[in-house]
Amino acid sequence: MSLASLLDRAAAGGRLSFDEGVLLYNEADIHELGAAAHARRMGMHPRDVVTYVVDTTINYTNVCNVHCTFCAFFRPEHHKEGYTMSHDVVLERVKYAADQGATQIMIQGGVNPELGIEWFETLFDRVRREYPHVDIHSLSVSEIVGLAHVEGISTRDVLSRLKEAGMRSLPGAGAEILVERVRKRISARKVKPHEWLGVMREAQQLGMPTTATMMFGSIETHEERIEHMHVLRELQDETGGFTAFIPWYYVPFKTPLRGKESTGLEYLRVLAISRLYLDNFAHLQASWLTPGLKMGQLALFYGCDDMGGTILEERVVHDAGSTNEATRGDLENLIVSAGFKPVVRDTYWNQLPTS
Numbered sequence: 001m002s003l004a005s006l007l008d009r010a011a012a013g014g015r016l017s018f019d020e021g022v023l024l025y026n027e028a029d030i031h032e033l034g035a036a037a038h039a040r041r042m043g044m045h046p047r048d049v050v051t052y053v054v055d056t057t058i059n060y061t062n063v064c065n066v067h068c069t070f071c072a073f074f075r076p077e078h079h080k081e082g083y084t085m086s087h088d089v090v091l092e093r094v095k096y097a098a099d100q101g102a103t104q105i106m107i108q109g110g111v112n113p114e115l116g117i118e119w120f121e122t123l124f125d126r127v128r129r130e131y132p133h134v135d136i137h138s139l140s141v142s143e144i145v146g147l148a149h150v151e152g153i154s155t156r157d158v159l160s161r162l163k164e165a166g167m168r169s170l171p172g173a174g175a176e177i178l179v180e181r182v183r184k185r186i187s188a189r190k191v192k193p194h195e196w197l198g199v200m201r202e203a204q205q206l207g208m209p210t211t212a213t214m215m216f217g218s219i220e221t222h223e224e225r226i227e228h229m230h231v232l233r234e235l236q237d238e239t240g241g242f243t244a245f246i247p248w249y250y251v252p253f254k255t256p257l258r259g260k261e262s263t264g265l266e267y268l269r270v271l272a273i274s275r276l277y278l279d280n281f282a283h284l285q286a287s288w289l290t291p292g293l294k295m296g297q298l299a300l301f302y303g304c305d306d307m308g309g310t311i312l313e314e315r316v317v318h319d320a321g322s323t324n325e326a327t328r329g330d331l332e333n334l335i336v337s338a339g340f341k342p343v344v345r346d347t348y349w350n351q352l353p354t355s
């Protein structure tokens with residue numbers, strides 16, 4: 001089949017095989033790939049709406065025993081620069097975000113073995129009681145697995161208890177590239193690909209919506225990027241529990257791994273192939289935090305229908321050298337000037353009335 005016919009088929013919603021995905025990724029003209037992804041996006045979401053969420057990320061601790069080589073944020077246990085916020089400090093940050101209209105908070109940090117599950121249960125319960133209109137979209141598979149080790153209980157039990165305490169959904173962080181070869185090099189102590197997928201499956205079975213991410217641009221090949229999408233597509237076929245896919249690129253400055261930053265065209269190519277390959281994911285998010293807001297705007301023509309969040313105070317990517325941030329006005333301005341209508345959504349992609 002020619003590249004043009006493959007693109008036509010994928011733009012109309014036809015499923016790509018692994019080999020076809022790799023072929024399009026490597027061979028398709030960037031403009032034609034983008035046009036097919038945009039056609040697919042408009043087919044899935046015909047209205048000219050682009051959504052975003054008002055949220056914040058609170059990095060409650062930088063202490064971590066996983067030591068990923070691509071991470072400039074963590075500090076090992078007992079390091080003098082290690083910190084863990086008190087519950088009161090986290091609650092102050094939640095208040096700040098809630099006062100600005102946030103409907104979602106991402107409380108995420110390192111895998112800190114000093115913190116047991118009761119620390120999180122107490123915190124989430126306070127957030128839920130004091131800010132009932134703010135959804136706790138928090139932690140990551142790594143933190144869930146870390147808590148299971150600390151407590152000597154299963155990851156399913158960790159998720160059940162946190163859900164009981166108020167955690168509403170599980171972000172797809174920590175996926176990086178779900179290929180063993182890559183993880184051995186960049187995050188050898190992190191959960192294995194099948195464990196990441198297994199915890200996601202458990203969260204979805206417990207009724208928690210989840211997202212899926214991909215951190216690309218470290219040491220993986222193009223084939224491994226498609227392999228990552230392939231295992232996500234398989235789980236989505238089984239559970240339907242992912243709301244969105246969020247590919248973002250690695251920021252190499254200040255990290256032990258180092259390397260080169262991805263280019264703008266690489267970013268757009270990944271977005272476009274994601275939109276075409278992940279035919280069972282409803283939403284593709286423009287992860288403007290690393291490539292910047294202007295690339296985030298271009299992403300709206302390469303398959304994305306969502307601009308992500310306002311991310312009022314993120315530290316992990318910031319510490320690796322990214323300085324991008326955005327207000328609601330910034331995001332709306334980008335969306336409007338791209339010819340779309342900005343609409344605020346919640347964690348579950350319900351569109352909210354304009355305030």
Ligand code: SF4
Nearest residue numbers: 064066067068071110
């Ligand atoms: S990426 Fe997360 S798990 Fe890995 S070292 Fe950084 S904080 Fe720890």
